Amino acid sequence: MHPIDAETFGLHASNERFAVYHFLVAESETADERDARRRHAGRSSGESYAATLEQMHPGVAITRIAPADGAAEVPSADRIARYDAVFVTGSPLHIYDDTPEVQRQLAFMRAVFASGTPAFGSCAGLQLAVAAAGGRVRKMPERIEAGIARRITATADGRHHPLLAGRAPAWDAPAIHGDEVEELPVGGLLLASNAVTRVQAAEIRHDGGVFWGVQYHPELSPGEIAVALRRQADDLIEAGLARDEAGVECRAALLDALHDAPDDRAVLWALGLDRQFANEDTRRLEISNFIATLVAPRRRAA
Template identity: 75%
Template sequence: MLKVLVAESETPEEREARREHTGKSSGESYAATLDQMMPGVKITRIAPADEDARTYTPEGLAEYDGVFLTGSPLHVYDDTPAVRRQLAFMRAVFASGTPSFGSCAGLQVAVAAAGGTVRKMPDRLEAGIARRIVATAEGRDHPLLAGRTPAWDAPAIHGDEVEELPEGGTLLAGNGSTRVQAAEIRHDGGVFWGVQYHPELSLAEIATALRRQKDGLVGAGLARDQADVEAQADLLDALDSDPGSRPLRWRLGVDAAFAEADGRRIELGNFIRALVLPRHAARSAPATP
């Protein structure tokens, strides 16, 4: 049976707060998406940043076909026990050789664990829609971005960003707001593919995140007032309910690749096909006498 691990870095309090507003924690959202994309997969959800979290060894992690790291409010540049536990977990993932994928804070955790740096965005947040993401020369031929058009939009909400990729990191895509929107990291025998945006989330979940952070969005100058945030969130909710609506796509300035779930999930699907399924096939193959 295909086995994957979903690691969320939210604290217990943050998980409960997200459940209250969205109905799911970040890990539960990820697991629901993966269950749709890989019917029959066995998904184990863990929280490595928690104080009472189990410590995973590289040998234990090698039993999985893939590891997925969720987004969260975690700031990996803060030297806290929760951050140290999360980074130690990611280093064990690299050492295990199990392929891993992360979005938003998941990308940032992998970068920091491999020796790169993450910072608070110097200018403003990127919230709702990451616009005009463009592949680098390396990214145009990379399997993570197979099927992407020359420029695309994606759901996003973050105030931190990758400052410098580690040794073994390859920049695959960026945009005018954030230089590192997609990257590959090869470190200690492992390979990680990650994006700064959120291929795993529905547009309704992004709308809820905007409403939860409306004071910060107004303070950052992205919206004139809370009503602006509510209006944008309402449009995203409406498009979530009716992804084929041409008027809604026009008002938001997006295309089918953003409006429809399959378009938003391209990177996740590419990771599963390119790295997770081949690993599962190799692990399941009969031993050679």
């Protein structure tokens, strides 16, 4: 692997010279959205992803880029190939909108596929990969999934897929989204679903590249989900998930309490959760499986 010039290529890089891995984290938010999230949550989606990856693999080198930004350079496939993996964050952007920001992100994702670099994405990251490979994304009809995605189950293809290795027959996960995958592209493999969203996990093979993604957020803590609920309180009330702001605050406060005390049985009971959601390692299982299965062997070979 070759070192990356972070000043000309990305927003930020860390631990570059002696890293175990070199990861590229693509911020799917615009600059205004990154600033807004920092005001509420303390960091952007890409900064949250980077913090999670640094906790999981101390010494990792991470470069963040923002493909949606007008001044951002869309890196070439050859340049992306210098990384061990690409991670694509969630975003308030709607992939089905024909805007310059979305088009720049689609161009970036097509370059990721062409690079052959393994990629992983959450929420809008999955939707971006789907659209870049020829699938379809839509606004969820008359519903929204917020706080906790319930009773996710693997499909027949997903039961033995390494992305979901170690998952229970049914599991809950952090989630907040109003868009969803309508149709996977050719080469897409449906791995998990639930009653709210048919495509909860998928593998996409396109143009020589492979992408594993989930509609939920394994990278986020309960406290970060609580912040997201408060930020989108009006949307949750409009969708009928809460009667008023007090109802949203009640759920957010429970998630904050779980963040502070993951073993609190009373909080788990109030949220209707088991310990697999509260446990940090289990919550991040898909990211761990992606790195162990697709990234580590590639790094060793390089």
